[in-house]
Amino acid sequence: MNKQHKDIIIRDARDEDMLTIREIYAFQVLHGVSSWEEEPPSLEEIILRRDAVTHAGYPYRVAVCGDEVLGYSYASAYRPRPGYRYTVENSIYVADAVQRMGLGKRLLEDLIVTCTEMNFRQMIAVVGDSENIMSIDFHKKMGFQQVGIIKSIGYKFDRWMDSVLLQLQLGDGDKTLPDD
Structure with a gap:
């Protein structure tokens, strides 16, 4: 499937x-580690x-793209x-057929801008499993910093999995007090 960014x-x-x-x-539930649901x-x-x-x-x-999600x-x-209340967690899912085409980047950029405009100050990415290098590296390229690993907190596909936490400051982050 060849989709033009424009x-x-x-x-x-x-x-x-x-x-x-x-x-x-x-698809992610059944084949991936982005979700730890089993059904x-x-x-x-x-x-x-x-x-x-x-x-x-x-x-x-x-x-x-057109009518296709x-x-x-x-x-x-x-x-x-x-x-x-000023911290959000992000979730991003891209169809398997169009992986590695920059859609995740565009979706996350949009989410960062939207959440910043909504006056959120921190965004957390909770990546399923420390072996999910693609997602961890993706978030780091987007400016997130890895702030922790919770070891063996989940169990899926007959193995223990870690949860990797990454954080991105939005807008002023913690440099100013929020407007309530």
């Missing part, structure tokens, strides 16, 4: 995008999750306590 737009996710989003996510959620569950993200005031975006990203609360 033909790809990033916009808010719509209801008609959700079936393809579910398919992209299901792909239903379309209804994926819609409920998207709605929870957007109703909480966070962005949920898609990369599309190629990938998606969203930011969500890093933790539910009020003290974390």
Whole structure:
């Protein structure tokens, strides 16, 4: 599949995008370590999750070429306590057929700009497994710094997996107090 960057737009996710989003996510659940779920959620569950993200005031975006969804990203609360309200966690998924074409970069750049404009100050990437070098290196190239590894916290594909934490300051980060 050869997609030209100029033909790809990033916009808010719509209801008609959700079936393809579910398919992209299901592939990662079954074959990847980006998600530690073991069974792909239903379309209804994926819609409920998207709605929870957007109703909480966070962005949920898609990369599309024409009517075809190629990938998606969203930011969500890093933790539910009020003290974390200026910190978001990112999630990015790209269809397997269009991996390594720069879509993840475009989705993350869009998410960083959007979250900065929304006055969030920190973005956290929680990468599934320390062997997921592609995702770790991707986040580092995007300006994230690795800030920790939680060893053997997850179990999938008959092995223990680590969780790698990376962090990016947004806007003023911790240099100024937030505007409430």
